[in-house]
Amino acid sequence: MTAFEFLQGYSAYILLVVVFAIGLYGMMMKQNLIKKIMGMSIVQSSVILFFIVSAYKEGATVSVLDPALGLENPDLYLNPLPHTLMLTAIVVAVVTLGVSFALVIMIHKRYKTLHEPTLLELMK
Amino acid sequence: MKAIRILALAAFSAVMMVAVVHLPPKGDPHSPANRVENVLKGPVAGAYYIQNSYPDAKTPNMVTVILADYRGFDTLGETVVVFAGGVACLYLLRRRTA
Amino acid sequence: MNEVTRDIVLRRHMEGPIVSPIVHVCIRGLVPFIQIVGLYVYFHGHYSPGGGFQGGVLMAASIILLRMSLGLADSQAVMPNRLPIPLAAVGALIYAGTGLFAMVAGGSYLDYGFLPIPGLEPAMLRNLGILMIELGVTLCVMSTIISIYDNLLGS
Amino acid sequence: MLPWLIEIILFTVLIVAALVALGLRNLLAAVVTLSIFSFMSASIMVKLGAIDVAFTEAVVGAGAVGVINILAILLTSRKSAD
Amino acid sequence: MSDSNLPLLIPFIFLLAALFVPLAGSIRRWASQPLAVIACLASLGCSLAGLQRVFTSGTMRHYLAGWQPPIGIEFVFDPLAAIFCVLLTGVGALVLIYSGPIAVQEIMGKRIGFYSLAMLLLAGLTGMVVTGDLFNLYVFLEISALASYALVAIGDHRAPLSSFRYLTLGTVGACFYLMGLAFLFMTTGTLNMGEMARMLPLVNQQPQVVIGIVLILLGAGLKMALFPLHTWLPDAYTNASSPATALIAPIGTKVAVYMMIRVLIITGFPPIIAAISWVAAIGIIAGSILAISQTNLKRMLAYSSVANIGYIVLGVTLANPLAFIGAVLHILNHALMKAVLFMAAGGIFNKMGTLDISQLRGLPKKMPITTAAFLIAVFSMVGIPPTGGFFSKIYLIFGAIEASAWVFVAAILISTILNFFYFFRVIDFSFFKPYTKSDPAREQAGETMKMDEMSPSMLLTTLILSAAIVVVGVYNGELVDQFIARAVPGF
Numbered sequence: 001m002t003a004f005e006f007l008q009g010y011s012a013y014i015l016l017v018v019v020f021a022i023g024l025y026g027m028m029m030k031q032n033l034i035k036k037i038m039g040m041s042i043v044q045s046s047v048i049l050f051f052i053v054s055a056y057k058e059g060a061t062v063s064v065l066d067p068a069l070g071l072e073n074p075d076l077y078l079n080p081l082p083h084t085l086m087l088t089a090i091v092v093a094v095v096t097l098g099v100s101f102a103l104v105i106m107i108h109k110r111y112k113t114l115h116e117p118t119l120l121e122l123m124k
Numbered sequence: 125m126k127a128i129r130i131l132a133l134a135a136f137s138a139v140m141m142v143a144v145v146h147l148p149p150k151g152d153p154h155s156p157a158n159r160v161e162n163v164l165k166g167p168v169a170g171a172y173y174i175q176n177s178y179p180d181a182k183t184p185n186m187v188t189v190i191l192a193d194y195r196g197f198d199t200l201g202e203t204v205v206v207f208a209g210g211v212a213c214l215y216l217l218r219r220r221t222a
Numbered sequence: 223m224n225e226v227t228r229d230i231v232l233r234r235h236m237e238g239p240i241v242s243p244i245v246h247v248c249i250r251g252l253v254p255f256i257q258i259v260g261l262y263v264y265f266h267g268h269y270s271p272g273g274g275f276q277g278g279v280l281m282a283a284s285i286i287l288l289r290m291s292l293g294l295a296d297s298q299a300v301m302p303n304r305l306p307i308p309l310a311a312v313g314a315l316i317y318a319g320t321g322l323f324a325m326v327a328g329g330s331y332l333d334y335g336f337l338p339i340p341g342l343e344p345a346m347l348r349n350l351g352i353l354m355i356e357l358g359v360t361l362c363v364m365s366t367i368i369s370i371y372d373n374l375l376g377s
Numbered sequence: 378m379l380p381w382l383i384e385i386i387l388f389t390v391l392i393v394a395a396l397v398a399l400g401l402r403n404l405l406a407a408v409v410t411l412s413i414f415s416f417m418s419a420s421i422m423v424k425l426g427a428i429d430v431a432f433t434e435a436v437v438g439a440g441a442v443g444v445i446n447i448l449a450i451l452l453t454s455r456k457s458a459d
Numbered sequence: 460m461s462d463s464n465l466p467l468l469i470p471f472i473f474l475l476a477a478l479f480v481p482l483a484g485s486i487r488r489w490a491s492q493p494l495a496v497i498a499c500l501a502s503l504g505c506s507l508a509g510l511q512r513v514f515t516s517g518t519m520r521h522y523l524a525g526w527q528p529p530i531g532i533e534f535v536f537d538p539l540a541a542i543f544c545v546l547l548t549g550v551g552a553l554v555l556i557y558s559g560p561i562a563v564q565e566i567m568g569k570r571i572g573f574y575s576l577a578m579l580l581l582a583g584l585t586g587m588v589v590t591g592d593l594f595n596l597y598v599f600l601e602i603s604a605l606a607s608y609a610l611v612a613i614g615d616h617r618a619p620l621s622s623f624r625y626l627t628l629g630t631v632g633a634c635f636y637l638m639g640l641a642f643l644f645m646t647t648g649t650l651n652m653g654e655m656a657r658m659l660p661l662v663n664q665q666p667q668v669v670i671g672i673v674l675i676l677l678g679a680g681l682k683m684a685l686f687p688l689h690t691w692l693p694d695a696y697t698n699a700s701s702p703a704t705a706l707i708a709p710i711g712t713k714v715a716v717y718m719m720i721r722v723l724i725i726t727g728f729p730p731i732i733a734a735i736s737w738v739a740a741i742g743i744i745a746g747s748i749l750a751i752s753q754t755n756l757k758r759m760l761a762y763s764s765v766a767n768i769g770y771i772v773l774g775v776t777l778a779n780p781l782a783f784i785g786a787v788l789h790i791l792n793h794a795l796m797k798a799v800l801f802m803a804a805g806g807i808f809n810k811m812g813t814l815d816i817s818q819l820r821g822l823p824k825k826m827p828i829t830t831a832a833f834l835i836a837v838f839s840m841v842g843i844p845p846t847g848g849f850f851s852k853i854y855l856i857f858g859a860i861e862a863s864a865w866v867f868v869a870a871i872l873i874s875t876i877l878n879f880f881y882f883f884r885v886i887d888f889s890f891f892k893p894y895t896k897s898d899p900a901r902e903q904a905g906e907t908m909k910m911d912e913m914s915p916s917m918l919l920t921t922l923i924l925s926a927a928i929v930v931v932g933v934y935n936g937e938l939v940d941q942f943i944a945r946a947v948p949g950f
Contacts, residue, residue, distance in 0.1 A: 008381050009149025015388045017144055019395060020638070021137040026399040027627060028129050032457035034404055034450065038411055040630050041442075042395050045418050047637045048430070054645045055170075056425045057158055058151035063174065063426075064270065065184035074160055074171035075153045078426045080186040081170045082157075082644075085594050086430050087191060088202045089637065091275060091363075092601045094437050095209030098370040099605060100626050101449040102213045103612055105374060106619040108453040115458050123617050143670035147645050156648035162529075163661055168648050169529050181348035183268045187429045191273065192352040196332040197523045197532050199355070200321070201586070201598035202275075203314050203362050204474055208579045208602055210310050210366035211481060212609035215572025216619075217373040271428040279436045286444060308485070311478045318475060330525040331467050367441055374448050 012053045019046040033107065033114045037100050044093040048086045055082035249291040256284035264360050268349065274356035278363030285364075286371050294375060303376075306369035313361030320354045384424055391417040402457050408446045412439050465509040466521045466536035466589045469544055470599070472502045473582035477575055484571030491574040492559050498578060499552035502585065506544040513541045514945065520591070528591070528651045535591035535652070538946035539787070543588045543717055546791060550709050550798050550924070551581050557802055557920040558702035560913075561809055565700045569613050576613075577706055580606035584714045593640055593650045596718065597633065600682070603714070604629045607707050614699040621694035628691045632681030635674045642671030656725045672729055675722050683715030685772060686742025689765045696761035701805030704757065708764060709798040713790050716771050724948045728778045736776040740870040742769035747877035751884075756807070756814040759881060760800050763840065766874060767793045773867060774855050780947045782858025787943045788935065789851035792839060795928050796848065799836040802921045803829050806913040822889035825911050828918055830889070832925040837882045839928045842875050847931035854939075 001009075023046060026039025055078055063080040065071065108114055111122050148155030156162065160171040177189040191199050257280075264277030288297045321332040329336030334351025335344035342350070394417060398410040415438025422431035476498030484491035513519060519536040522528070536544075555577060562570050583603025590596050608629065612622035644650060646668055647658045662668055677688075684692040692712075696704050723732065746766030753759040771793070774786025806829050807822065808814050823830045839848035852871060859867040912918060931938060 005149075006145075009151065010145050010147075011381075011385060012150050012388065013144040013147065014141055015385075015392065017137055017140045019392060020140070021133055022392065022395045022399065024136070024631070025130075025133055027631065028133065029126070029459075030399060030457075031459055032404075033623060034453070035399060035407070035457055035459070036627055038398055038407065040627055041411070042398075042414065043631065043634050045414070047634050047641070048434075049418055049421060050638065050641050051644075052422050052425055052427045052430060053150055054147075054155075054157060054641065055427065056151050057153045060153070060426070062428055063186045064428075065178050065186070071175050071178060074158075074174040077174045077186070079158050079170035080173055080177075080190055083187050083427045083430050084190040084195060085198075086427075087187070087275065087433055088198050088594075088598060090430065090433050090437060091202050092205050092598070094442060095205050095366075095605065096601070096626070096630055097442055098209050098367075098374075098445060099212050099216075099608060100623065101374060101445055102216045102370075103608075103619050103623045103626065104449060105452050106216060106612065107623065110616055110619065114453055119620055123620060139670060143642060143667040146665060146667040147642065155645065157645055159648070162648055162654075162658065164654070164657060166654070167529055169650070170648070172530055180345060181352060182345045183349055183352060185268055185270065185429075187271075188267050188273050188352060188356075189348075192355050193332075193334065193348055193524060194526055194531050195594075196321070196355065198595055198598050199359065200314075200317055200332070200474075201595065201602060203317055203359055204477070204579070204582070205598065205602050205605060206362055206366045207310050207314050207478070208576070208605045208609075210307055210369045211477075211572065211575050211579070212605060212612075213370045213373045214307055215569050215576070216609060216612055217376070218568075271432045273429070276433055276436050279433075279441055283436075283440050283444075304485075307481055311482055314478050318471075318478070325464065330521070331464070331471075331523055333525040335525070370445065371448070374445060374452065 013050070016046050016050050016053065019049070031116045033104050033116060033119075036116075037097065037104070040100070041093065041097060044089070044096075048089055048093070051082040051086045051089075055079040245291050249287050253284045253287055256280055256287070260284065264356060265353075267356060268352065274359030275363050277356075278360040279367060281360065281364040282367035282371075285368050289368075289371065289375075294372070301368055303372055306365035306372065309365035310362045310369065313358045313363075313365065316358035316361065317355045318358075320351060320358070324351070380424075384421065387417055387421050387424060391421065402459070404450050404455050404457050405447065407457075408443065408450060411446070412443050415439055415442070463519055463521050465505055465512070466519055466534040466540075467523070468505045469502050469509070469548070469589060470582050470586035472498050472505065473578050473585060477578035477582055480575040480578055481571055484574070488571060491571045492555070492562070495574040495578055496552060496555050499548055499555055499581065502581075503545070503548040503552055506541065506548050509536055510541040510545055510942075513538055514942065529649055529654055532595050533591040533651065533653075534589045536589055538942065539717075539720070540588050542787065542791075542942055542946060543714070544585055546794055547581065547584055547588065547710050547714070550794055551577075551706070553920045553924055554702070554706045554709070554798060554802070557705065557805075557917050559916055561805055561917065562700075562702050564809060565702065566613055573610065573613060573700075573702065576606045576610050579603070580610065580706070580711075584710060587714050588717060591652050593643075593652060593655070596721075597637060597640065600633060600636070600718070603711075604633065604682070607711055610703040610707060611695045611699040613703060617694070618698040618700075621691070621698045625691040625695045628681055628688070632678040634678075635681065636678030639671040639674030639676075639678065642667050642674065646671070652721065652725050656727070659726055668726075669729065669731060672722065672726050673731060676719060676731075676735065679715050679719040679722065683712045683719070683768055683772075684765055685768060686738060686745055686765060689742075689746070689768075692765060693758050693761040696764070696801075697755060697758045701801070701808055705798060705801040705805055708760070708801050709794040712764065712768055713771075713794055716768070716775070716786075716790060719772070720775055723775065732776040732778060736773050736864075736867065739769045739772040739776060740867050742766065743773065743870050743874045744877070747874045747881070751877065751881045753881075754816055756804050756816055756819070756885065757801070759816070759885075760797070760804065763878070763881070764793075764797060766878075767797075770852075770855060770871070770874075773870075774858060777858050777862045777864065777867070779858055779861050780944075781854055781861055783947050784939055784943050785851050785854030785856075785858050787946065788847070788854055788931075788939065792847040792851050792928065792931060795924055795931065796836045796839050799832055799921055799924045799928065800840075802917070802924070803833040803836070806917055806921070810911050810913065816885055816888055819885065819889040826913065827910065828912055829921065832921045834886070835925040835928055837886070839932070841878045841882060845929065845932045847928050847935065850932055850935040 023042030177186045260280030263272035267273030327336045334348045394414040401407040419431045419435040521534040523532045586599035750762035774782045839846035
């Protein structure tokens with residue numbers, strides 16, 4: 001395998017691992033709760049993109065039946081299974097986000113701040 | 125403390141990258157998830173869906189057929205997750221306590 | 223935007239309409255089109271990208287636009303505040319009920335081929351079953367997103 | 378070669394958007410940047426042929442989540458200490 | 460409807476009930492609790508029928524929508540799943556009956572929400588137990604997780620922040636799980652557990668498979684609060700309302716352990732688990748030591764949960780039949796014990812108004828029956844025969860001896876002593892600390908302290924569960940021979 005082929009095949013995965021790490025960085029290092037939620041949604045997006053990249057086939061078309069291509073050769077269509085799974089995962093991510101904002105609003109109503117160290121101080 | 129966290133994160137990403145470069149490359153039509161027959165000579169789900177979704181449900185969009193029929197229970201679970209989120213927000217944020 | 227302006231914006235948002243006529247006219251023009259697109263996305267999910275979830279989110283977006291321009295109080299006529307959660311339950315029930323119907327008729331759970339509608343071959347029954355459950359998903363998603371918006375705003 | 382380059386450019390914008398969103402102290406700006414992140418991931422999905430998922434991601438990431446996000450920020454505070 | 464529908468019905472009844480409880484509750488508010496209890500009992504009936512059928516005629520499978528496994532989703536109802544289902548629905552039903560009076564007092568306005576979320580939680584947990592598909596497992600995981608975040612957040616004023624930390628860590632756990640699943644899916648091309656178990660030996664020892672398994676175990680570890688990843692658990696359990704804690708604490712983390720067991724069975728107990736048993740052993744000791752230094756009763760019980768998860772994970776990862784039996788028996792015991800302890804703690808908080816351990820004097824006089832139930836659970840926690848805890852620890856120790864892992868034997872024994880210490884503090888303060896002469900007002904209060912027990916339904920359910928602890932202990936031989944030994948996978 002030449003270096004270029006390697007890059008073509010794996011650059012997407014490697015960059016997605018970087019995105020995953022950025023999201024984790026946001027969750028671990030940032031002290032504002034909304035920033036933490038942003039990090040969380042970045043992590044979720046990276047996992048979703050990871051599945052989508054895995055479904056890609058070179059030279060294949062969108063997974064909607066094209067009468068001109070027929071159904072005999074599966075190599076002509078993208079793998080629809082990861083797409084389906086990730087539709088579910090996106091929905092789950094959105095709902096988790098909604099619930100986390102509800103919690104953030106509850107916290108802000110009680111303590112008037114979203115800075116985590118201050119909150120832990122106030123909770124004592 | 126901060127340095128330890130960043131080091132842990134860096135180590136984690138390095139390990140992940142080692143794993144990632146052993147996966148089948150992007151766009152490979154013969155990777156285990158994309159091919160027609162698996163190592164046990166059984167059908168692979170992805171190719172089966174492509175070949176049979178139109179005859180089974182007369183619906184050209186394969187993703188819809190998988191979503192609603194082949195893996196319909198996932199979507200029921202998804203609907204219930206959505207419902208759970210709505211119930212959670214309602215009861216967490218409701219102002220009147222009665 | 224300082225604290226005071228934010229309070230004014232939010233209070234207006236919750237109690238009365240936004241005064242600007244431009245916003246009113248634009249949103250009144252937009253909402254029906256968004257709803258038609260939402261319905262199209264739901265019905266056309268069989269032939270093109272789309273389906274219950276996307277259609278539901280679009281429908282919810284149209285109602286959220288109304289909430290934004292008219293205020294929470296005046297947009298009650300379109301979607302009353304207490305309706306979303308029962309509607310979401312009804313949506314999920316449509317889904318679960320379709321599956322249960324197929325199970326009672328002799329198949330597995332969610333096996334639409336066994337739906338007791340005469341005169342249709344199993345493939346068409348599956349087509350119909352998919353449409354049914356997508357309706358449930360649309361209802362559930364639409365009302366839940368509206369409910370989350372309402373609750374965040376009204377808290 | 379060219380499709381790969383397009384993909385790399387999209388990924389670069391994605392990563393930059395993620396970093397900027399986490400770095401900004403003005404939360405409203407961060408939310409808008411996060412919408413860019415979401416839109417870029419939808420573009421990558423289109424590039425990879427996942428039209429259904431891209432549609433959902435665009436509707437949700439730029440629409441519903443953006444609205445809920447901005448609403449939450451208006452209801453809480455707009456500034457972040459880091 | 461044929462018999463093979465039983466595994467479907469167990470989570471499905473909860474799903475339906477979760478939809479009906481808010482509807483019924485908005486019409487008649489009192490109707491929410493009976494409906495939830497009825498659903499739970501119906502599901503318990505299905506679980507018992509399924510248990511009976513599994514142990515007479517073998518594993519049951521239900522193909523959803525009629526599609527065979529690699530194409531569709533299947534539900535697998537094997538002996539282990541049957542035991543877990545009975546445990547979940549049984550404990551759930553009793554806790555829901557218990558929660559009636561206390562929910563009125565603690566979370567009056569949010570009762571309907573509590574019961575609908577409880578139904579969703581149980582639906583998610585039982586679904587995770589019966590499903591045979593790895594992605595379906597993720598969906599159910601998220602249902603149960605969302606419900607438990609919301610249940611934790613309905614509590615005192617610190618609850619939302621605890622719930623937020625639980626939410627972020629839980630979501631990261633779910634993302635780790637999904638990432639690991641992506642690795643396994645891309646290597647094998649299937650999501651079905653049975654098929655993956657047959658395919659993984661062909662690709663074993665490749666780095667992406669090993670790291671995928673590690674990621675999944677990391678996700679499960681975050682969900683079950685294994686020692687270094689436990690940071691969300693004490694806050695969440697302490698700040699949630701009493702009925703919510705009594706519901707989540709016994710069963711919530713156990714299902715994550717079940718998930719781990721399933722993944723380990725699929726992957727054929729890879730060598731990496733030796734590292735996890737060391738982590739678990741450290742967790743046993745650290746959890747016990749942290750528990751000693753707590754002053755709040757619920758917080759102390761939460762740390763003891765961390766230690767007990769260590770026992771269970773140690774038993775699973777020792778990878779021999781005796782230790783596995785010990786782990787399953789300990790899951791059973793620990794669910795019962797923690798249910799009794801948290802239910803009693805809820806009653807104590809309700810009547811005494813505090814959970815500070817040093818304020819508990821006069822407890823036996825005030826609430827004798829609750830104290831008796833509490834003591835039975837404490838004996839089981841420490842491991843005094845004939846309670847169940849003794850036997851599960853014996854099995855774990857024998858398992859460790861069989862694996863020649865003397866360090867782990869020592870860890871279990873040391874932690875038993877530590878267990879004794881931290882529970883002795885509670886007993887000491889409630890039984891033996893006299894009312895000092897220097898504080899006449901308190902002495903007066905102590906002498907006039909009337910018996911003031913929990914309401915009958917709470918008392919009855921607590922007693923049933925504490926009787927169950929003794930029953931599990933006395934009949935442990937039959938239990939292991941008849942049920943648990945047949946759920947042991949091949950090692």
